[in-house]
Amino acid sequence: MSSQRSFIASMSLNGMWPSLDSATKAALANLLAGANPNEIPQAVLTAAQEKDSALLAGIAAYRRHPWVREMPDPPEIWREGDSCIRDFGGGGTALLFVPSLVNRATILDLAPGRSMMRFFAQSGRRTLLLDWGWPGPVERGFGLAQYIARLDRAIAAQPAPVILIGYCMGGLLALAAAHQAPARIAGLGVLATPWDFHAGAPGRAAAIAQLLPLLEPVMELTGTLPIDGLQTLFTLLDPFGVGDKYRRFATLDQASARAAGFVAVEDWLNDGIPLAAPVVREVLGEWYGENRPARGEWRIAGRAIEPEGLRLPSFVAIPLRDRIVPPESAEPLVVALQGATVIRPAAGHVGMVAGTGAASALWRPLLEWVQRLDKS
Known part of the structure; x- marks a missing residue:
């Protein structure tokens, strides 16, 4: 053969x-x-x-398809390098949302009716979004510790403690930031956030980690993993999902809201940003390869990141149809974050935050948890 x-x-x-x-x-x-x-x-x-x-x-x-994203950016209230915080308005304790370093922050502000940020702002909550931006000459030398330090400074720039909510990789960054300064965190949310990188399909994590030597030549040239390389990694996480979703799209009424929603998400996926080479080495080598978070060996600024040591009101969302972060990978956080409010919606990795059913799957349950914090 x-x-x-x-x-x-x-x-x-x-x-x-x-x-x-x-x-x-x-x-x-x-x-x-x-x-x-x-x-x-x-x-x-x-x-x-x-x-x-x-x-x-x-x-x-x-x-x-003719759909084009037309969502005006809200004003910036903080900036460092190419990273900024965008203020969607609202009142009360600020919710600071932290997206992944992979792909753009706009997945949380995707389109009319598909914007998690505008839902919370329109519900009266002060809603802030950290946009990591494009890695420039400085950020190309950043590892996870440097990005987390930038997040720490963004939090410190706020006049009062924030409710910190991380999505996907952003959840790990939020966990690390909460360790650095828990007094500045009023609550912690982790959405579709991996922790045990060896959970899920056997051999998947090892196969991803083994890509690192193949990626080194291009990272040496550019200081980043270019967008095409990131797309390849996502395809490996869900190798058959790409074909399946386009086959389903071909059957839709192309004038329907559902078709427009598909195009919105695909445009976001295809409008990626490169990832700093030191981050790629840590994520593939130390997370997927060595599984340091789950083994208690992931350290930032010399300090082990141990969710079980946090004493913060917590919210954990684990989408059961997630093919990027297998539910088994996120489940250890339920045990580690003692007393956390937990939801397990029947949704996918992106659908939970920006799909047609996102309001019932995630937005409203998360808002209810935030409202309970006000009363505690």
């Missing part, structure tokens, strides 16, 4: 062709394993070709 066929044969046919029946999948598995193609029924090959046609139709439909 060729190495290419070995690789393809190891993939999940449930992910590649989820709508095919079990007999068809078995026949395809035989083909991929090197069986005589003449022994494969024509219906099987036709079904696979139809899948590819649907994928191409979905990509073409996305490319010609």
Whole structure:
């Protein structure tokens, strides 16, 4: 069997062709394993070709869709380098949202009716969004400790303690910042945040960590992992999800709100930003490779980041359909953050924060938790 066929044969046919029946999948598995193609029924090959046609139709439909994001940026109230805090208004204890360093902060302010930030501001809550910005000459030398120090300074610039809410990788940064100055944190929220990087599909974390030597040459040249490299990493986290979502998109009414929502998310994904090389080395090597957070060995400024040591009101959101952060990876935070309010919505990684059902899945439960903090 060729190495290419070995690789393809190891993939999940449930992910590649989820709508095919079990007999068809078995026949395809035989083909991929090197069986005589003449022994494969024509219906099987036709079904696979139809899948590819649907994928191409979905990509073409996305490319010609007219939707364009038109959301004015709210005013800045703090800036350091290319990072800033945007103020969406509202009153009371400020909610400071911390997105991932990967992709743009606009996923939390995606489109009308799909903006988590505007939902909270319109609910009367002071809503602040940390936008990490594009890594310039200074930020290209940043590791996680330097980004967390910048977050510390952003928090210190606020006139009163904030409720700190981190999304995805931003949740780990928020946890670390809460360790540095818990007196400045009125509450802590972690949304779709990984902790045990070896949880989930066997071998996935090791495969991601093993990419690091392959990425080093380009990082040496640019000081960053370029956008195309990040897209490759996301594809590896959910290798069949990319094709599936475009196939589904091809079946939508292209004039519908659902189609526009799909395009909004895809535009956000494709409008990425590079990631500083030192961060890539830490994330792939120390998080995915060595699993330092779950082992209690992740240290920032010489201090171990141990969620169980925090004594803060906490909120944990674990989307059960998350393919980027497997629910098993986030579950240890439920135990570590003692007494946390926990929700497990039937949503995906992005859908939980910006999908059509995000208000019921996350926004309203999070708002209710914040309102309870006011009364405690």
